[in-house]
């Protein structure tokens with residue numbers, strides 16, 4: 001993902017509108033690109049502050065940068081887990097096919 005693509009997805013990332021793989025690629029780019037990170041941080045903090053001001057609850061800690069870092073790490077982690085689960089399911093299917101193959105004597 002290049003900087004243009006990344007910066008075009010900032011809004012979608014903030015509002016959880018990216019697919020898991022896209023969000024993971026976005027987060028990986030952000031980790032290594034200060035320009036895009038700064039752009040994301042400004043947008044995220046501004047929108048979070050506005051959302052907190054609008055809401056009646058004052059439950060937020062006000063640590064928007066910390067929350068953003070958690071969101072970035074979380075999106076990479078979710079994608080990693082999804083890929084791992086996919087590999088496990090694939091292994092189970094292959095194992096079942098082998099067992100069925102042995103059972104019916106192929």
Ligand SMILES: [Zn+2]
Pocket residue numbers: 002003004006029033035036
């Ligand atoms: Zn970039």
